[in-house]
Amino acid sequence: MLASSLLALPLLGLLPTPASAASYTTLVKRHEGSTFFDGFNFFGHYDNTTNGDVVFVNQSASADLAYVNDAGNVIIKVDNTSVVPYNEKRNTVKITTQDTYGIGSLWVFDATHVPYGCSVWPAFWSQAPEWPAGGEIDTFEGVNLQTTNQYALHTTSGCTVAGTSANQSGNLTYSNCDSNANGNSGCTVTEKNDASYGAAFAAAGGGVYATELAETGVSIWFFSRADVPSDLLASNTSAVPDSSTWGTPSAYYPNSGCSIDEYFSAQHLTLDITLCGDWAGSASVFNATCSGVCYTDWVLNATNYDTAYFEIQSLRIYNDGTNSSGNAGSSSSSSSNSSSGSSTPASSAVRLPTSTTSVVAGALFMALAWAVAL
Numbered sequence: 001m002l003a004s005s006l007l008a009l010p011l012l013g014l015l016p017t018p019a020s021a022a023s024y025t026t027l028v029k030r031h032e033g034s035t036f037f038d039g040f041n042f043f044g045h046y047d048n049t050t051n052g053d054v055v056f057v058n059q060s061a062s063a064d065l066a067y068v069n070d071a072g073n074v075i076i077k078v079d080n081t082s083v084v085p086y087n088e089k090r091n092t093v094k095i096t097t098q099d100t101y102g103i104g105s106l107w108v109f110d111a112t113h114v115p116y117g118c119s120v121w122p123a124f125w126s127q128a129p130e131w132p133a134g135g136e137i138d139t140f141e142g143v144n145l146q147t148t149n150q151y152a153l154h155t156t157s158g159c160t161v162a163g164t165s166a167n168q169s170g171n172l173t174y175s176n177c178d179s180n181a182n183g184n185s186g187c188t189v190t191e192k193n194d195a196s197y198g199a200a201f202a203a204a205g206g207g208v209y210a211t212e213l214a215e216t217g218v219s220i221w222f223f224s225r226a227d228v229p230s231d232l233l234a235s236n237t238s239a240v241p242d243s244s245t246w247g248t249p250s251a252y253y254p255n256s257g258c259s260i261d262e263y264f265s266a267q268h269l270t271l272d273i274t275l276c277g278d279w280a281g282s283a284s285v286f287n288a289t290c291s292g293v294c295y296t297d298w299v300l301n302a303t304n305y306d307t308a309y310f311e312i313q314s315l316r317i318y319n320d321g322t323n324s325s326g327n328a329g330s331s332s333s334s335s336s337n338s339s340s341g342s343s344t345p346a347s348s349a350v351r352l353p354t355s356t357t358s359v360v361a362g363a364l365f366m367a368l369a370w371a372v373a374l
């Protein structure tokens with residue numbers, strides 16, 4: 001399987017203007033069913049990053065909020081049984097992979113239900129440990145009763161999106177990815193398919209989000225259940241996902257406006273659901289689709305959270321074989337090895353020509369950003 005895929009690589013290189021053209025030959029990690037939570041850390045702390053009115057439970061307190069249902073799918077949810085006393089916070093879940101996934105990775109998120117409702121703010125996203133250096137990719141994110149998904153990148157200064165309207169199906173809303181611009185909105189793209197979020201997502205049987213972190217750019221596809229390509233089906237255990245066959249992505253952040261090598265390093269993947277907070281709870285955002293006051297009228301009452309859950313079939317992470325043959329772009333956070341970024345010979349077949357100095361420049365830039373942050 002690996003050998004034949006490698007033989008196919010030079011052909012992919014000949015395709016016209018590949019926005020992305022990678023075959024993901026290695027399944028690095030498959031989270032699903034009873035072993036889904038293996039390799040995830042539970043946050044175990046109140047929301048101190050987005051100021052939501054929640055406590056993200058630790059693993060030992062997670063049994064009712066993070067579990068496998070009778071269908072074998074994973075449920076990650078907001079507590080919808082407890083009355084919360086005024087001035088206290090509601091329990092929910094935030095989990096992050098211990099492993100990181102670098103350039104050359106594809107993550108495939110397959111769910112049948114995503115959280116929604118007034119005050120609810122779910123996300124499936126990734127970030128480098130040294131954020132904002134190393135970047136953040138928001139694959140799935142929405143608030144309140146909004147009807148479509150929003151994509152975003154967040155980076156240090158200098159990463160932008162330009163001239164991609166023909167190459168992505170979503171609407172570009174902000175083009176500057178700098179976390180210090182536009183109130184850290186990031187460079188946002190709005191999905192046009194209503195089945196990407198809320199009740200319509202569930203009514204369509206859910207779907208698949210596929211996120212490609214490639215040297216040529218970051219691309220994100222959404223496929224409603226009926227449209228999932230055969231190489232992204234969870235049941236296709238022998239699939240070698242090939243992003244060049246999936247058509248125009250919903251969101252496309254090409255290397256031309258944002259040197260991926262420079263702004264992105266290996267990413268932890270996170271799933272979380274918060275309530276109110278910096279985005280969902282901002283008065284004008286909240287009032288756009290909901291009424292009342294986010295905390296007092298919604299968070300205290302358990303009956304508001306019956307739709308505030310993820311039901312997940314699987315999360316799979318693939319690598320295109322361009323990074324370390326042994327660990328294929330995955331590394332443990334406790335022993336992250338950023339000095340191992342040199343590519344193997346196989347990579348040259350699919351990668352666009354890039355200067356090796358960009359890797360050095362990226363490392364210098366990150367060191368600089370870090371020093372400035374101090």
Ligand SMILES: *[C@@H]1O[C@H](CO)[C@@H](O)[C@H](O)[C@H]1NC(C)=O
Pocket residue numbers: 045048049
């Ligand atoms: C949030 O709390 C966690 C756990 O105590 C801590 O590791 C982290 O540094 C805190 N983050 C911020 C932004 O305060």
Ligand SMILES: *[C@@H]1O[C@H](CO)[C@@H](O)[C@H](O)[C@H]1NC(C)=O
Pocket residue numbers: 044057058059060061
């Ligand atoms: C987990 O959270 C519960 C509830 O807050 C707390 O009682 C318990 O001590 C915590 N356990 C660990 C291992 O932190």
Ligand SMILES: *[C@@H]1O[C@H](CO)[C@@H](O)[C@H](O)[C@H]1NC(C)=O
Pocket residue numbers: 102103104265266323324327328329330331336337338339340341342
């Ligand atoms: C290769 O993988 C390592 C982890 O094993 C990661 O730190 C590094 O960023 C990756 N390099 C690229 C170019 O993706």
Ligand SMILES: *[C@@H]1O[C@H](CO)[C@@H](O)[C@H](O)[C@H]1NC(C)=O
Pocket residue numbers: 017019163164166167254256
């Ligand atoms: C967008 O697509 C057009 C047509 O295929 C192509 O010529 C152009 O290079 C693409 N732009 C980017 C930034 O990939």
Ligand SMILES: *[C@@H]1O[C@H](CO)[C@@H](O)[C@H](O)[C@H]1NC(C)=O
Pocket residue numbers: 148171190191192
């Ligand atoms: C996308 O942009 C078009 C043209 O401006 C607009 O008509 C449409 O409502 C937008 N869709 C979304 C989901 O923002």
Ligand SMILES: *[C@@H]1O[C@H](CO)[C@@H](O)[C@H](O)[C@H]1NC(C)=O
Pocket residue numbers: 230231233236238239240241
């Ligand atoms: C699985 O994916 C491969 C592509 O990697 C495709 O050729 C094959 O038809 C798919 N199998 C099924 C059962 O969909």
Ligand SMILES: *[C@@H]1O[C@H](CO)[C@@H](O)[C@H](O)[C@H]1NC(C)=O
Pocket residue numbers: 283284287291292293
């Ligand atoms: C949103 O609604 C709440 C409650 O009615 C009100 O207190 C608040 O001023 C409104 N905010 C905006 C921006 O309209």
Ligand SMILES: *[C@@H]1O[C@H](CO)[C@@H](O)[C@H](O)[C@H]1NC(C)=O
Pocket residue numbers: 301302303304
């Ligand atoms: C909670 O919300 C339900 C449904 O809107 C309502 O019937 C109930 O009275 C509320 N309970 C409290 C304590 O506010």
Ligand SMILES: *[C@@H]1O[C@H](CO)[C@@H](O)[C@H](O)[C@H]1NC(C)=O
Pocket residue numbers: 077080081305306307309
């Ligand atoms: C809570 O939400 C779950 C779905 O996560 C639903 O099955 C249940 O009926 C809801 N209500 C209560 C009181 O548990």
Ligand SMILES: *[C@@H]1O[C@H](CO)[C@@H](O)[C@H](O)[C@H]1NC(C)=O
Pocket residue numbers: 324335336337339340
């Ligand atoms: C880092 O990567 C190099 C080259 O692949 C390898 O020899 C070394 O053992 C790695 N170190 C750790 C701590 O993983």
